[in-house]
Amino acid sequence: SSIESSIPPLTPHYAPDTSSAEQPESPSTTSLINSLNLQKHIEGGYFAEIDRNPLIIPNPFLLSSPPNQLWTPTPPDSDDIAPGRTTLVPRSGDDLMRNASTSIFYLLTPRSPLGAFHRNKGRTVHTLIKGRGRYVLIHADEMDVKGEVEGKKRVETFVVGHNVERGERACWVVEGGKYKGTFLMLGEKDGGEGEGLLISETVIPGFEYSDHDFLTLERFRELVTEEQAIELEWMVRK
Ligand code: GUN
Numbered sequence: 729s730s731i732e733s734s735i736p737p738l739t740p741h742y743a744p745d746t747s748s749a750e751q752p753e754s755p756s757t758t759s760l761i762n763s764l765n766l767q768k769h770i771e772g773g774y775f776a777e778i779d780r781n782p783l784i785i786p787n788p789f790l791l792s793s794p795p796n797q798l799w800t801p802t803p804p805d806s807d808d809i810a811p812g813r814t815t816l817v818p819r820s821g822d823d824l825m826r827n828a829s830t831s832i833f834y835l836l837t838p839r840s841p842l843g844a845f846h847r848n849k850g851r852t853v854h855t856l857i858k859g860r861g862r863y864v865l866i867h868a869d870e871m872d873v874k875g876e877v878e879g880k881k882r883v884e885t886f887v888v889g890h891n892v893e894r895g896e897r898a899c900w901v902v903e904g905g906k907y908k909g910t911f912l913m914l915g916e917k918d919g920g921e922g923e924g925l926l927i928s929e930t931v932i933p934g935f936e937y938s939d940h941d942f943l944t945l946e947r948f949r950e951l952v953t954e955e956q957a958i959e960l961e962w963m964v965r966k
Contacts, residue, residue: 757837757924764833771843771942771965773836780934783828788933789849790823827934836861836925841912844965845943849904850931856898859925860889860913864960866943866951869905881951883960887913888927907943907951909963 753761760766766774836843836859845866867882888910889896902908912918912925942965949957 751839753837753839754923756922757839760835760924760926761837764835766833766835768840769834769843771846773834773840773843775832775834777830777832777935778928779829779831779930781828781830784825785828785933787824787826789939823936823938826936829930829932830934831928831930832935833857834927834929836910836912838912838914838923841914842963843908843910845907845909845948845963846965847905847907847941847943848931848935849939850933850935851904852902852908852929852931854888854900854902855928856888856890857926857928858921859923860887860896860918860921861910861925862887862913863900863902864909864963865902866907866948868907868951869903876953879950880953883952883956888925889913890921909943909960911963 752758761774764776766776769775834843845864847868863886865884867884870882872878873880873882886900887896888898888900890898892898910925914923943951945961945964948961948964952960
């Protein structure tokens with residue numbers, strides 16, 4: 729039970745060229761990075777925020793259970809009227825609100841070809857602009873995969889590219905709560921558009937670091953089979 733896919737399995741030997749990672753980007757990639765004013769992303773690759781919706785909405789994740797985080801227990805040093813009773817006080821602070829959406833450009837390059845496994849609480853709509861790559865999703869928010877050891881989750885992979893007639897995706901949605909990793913397809917696999925995978929992403933509600941986390945190696949090993957772990961471990965942030 730390797731990664732479910734009609735496409736040949738991922739090579740476990742896809743070795744991101746760590747020697748060349750120290751080299752500068754090519755002139756064409758550097759020009760693209762400069763034109764779009766891209767910065768290094770903590771996941772790998774480069775990004776620039778291109779929109780932050782000025783519409784402000786209540787943070788919807790505070791309502792998700794458990795618990796209802798809109799209310800926090802009374803601090804111990806407060807003048808509570810009923811000692812020993814847990815009262816709840818309305819939560820306050822920056823986390824109460826979100827921008828309705830944010831959008832970014834995101835670029836993977838030959839020198840920074842990996843977006844390491846991470847998840848966001850929000851749902852993200854992706855649109856391909858240029859290039860070809862592969863996405864790997866770990867459905868950590870779903871029930872366990874039947875017939876597997878407890879805790880093993882569904883793993884999904886697909887190619888993003890312009891060849892939609894061959895099943896490549898030019899537009900794709902990743903629901904909140906899923907671990908997502910992505911890598912650039914290089915050389916003959918690049919789709920013939922020159923180097924780099926350039927996409928746009930819109931996340932709803934808007935991006936905040938407090939809604940984002942990386943997959944740890946420990947958690948990764950709990951979520952996937954041993955076979956999948958061998959194949960995908962290089963996509964876990966070190
Ligand atoms: N800042 C750091 N990472 C991100 C991201 O993925 N999206 C946005 N909008 N801002 C960020």
